[in-house]
Amino acid sequence: MSRRFPPTPGARQARSSTPKPKHYGSVVSLPRALSKLGLCSRTEAAALIEAGRVTVDDRPARSLSQRVDLGRMRVALDGRAIIAERPIYLMLNKPRGLVTTRRDPQERSTVYDCLPPGLPFLSPVGRLDKASEGLLFLTNDTRWAEHLLNPVSAIPKTYHVKIDRIADTDLLVALSQPIRDGSELLGAAAVTLLRSGARSSWIEIVLTEGRNRQVRRMMAASGANVLRLVRVAVAGIPLGDLAKGMTRHLTTVEVAGTRTNEKQ
Structure with missing residues (x-):
């Protein structure tokens, strides 16, 4: 049937x-x-x-x-x-608790529940796991998506990470160096302390590669547990004040700015 x-x-x-x-x-x-x-x-x-x-x-x-x-x-x-539909470039502020898939076998809420009606099928550009939040692009321009995801493009992705410990100098130095996790070497392009309290800290990490759960793995390997993980920028495009669960279309200027060295 x-x-x-x-x-x-x-x-x-x-x-x-x-x-x-x-x-x-x-x-x-x-x-x-x-x-x-x-x-x-x-x-x-x-x-x-x-x-x-x-x-x-x-x-x-x-x-x-x-x-x-x-x-x-x-x-x-x-x-x-x-x-063929016209190209669409959408930014979503993904709330925590949503999975980045169209249909979930466990019937959990997905990022597609946040999208406005009447759109063609859009694919997420990369992933944010269920516990992570922040900037997620969705598009029907597969070439553009491939460009952003290709490690050769070295597209910067900026994360703000809250951890369950004080971020001392030793931790910041460790995160700034390549970290071995199993058979992989995980590295950050930049690591910056944003603020530190008595029991937790916020750190900014910039990645130019897209390994699976890379930030969480780097933190775990360095002896820190992630309390919150928020992606705040991709390719120089900031999340800004976009409310959680809301979307907006990228501007022509924003899209053009991501196309440096894109294969034609």
């Missing part, structure tokens, strides 16, 4: 041929193509393909590994061509 999958509100479909903008000329897997077009996530795309609802140049999709060129090929859902 085929899985019922209603049309995504933000994804547009038409019976005319799919437009062929230059930035969609790369050859990608079919699930990724559907994500690029703003229709759905790759997981949801796989379900549509397996249900026989997706065609490429009017022929049924062969497999999940099928490669397509969105600059040359017509991709359709239920016989209707999928039209």
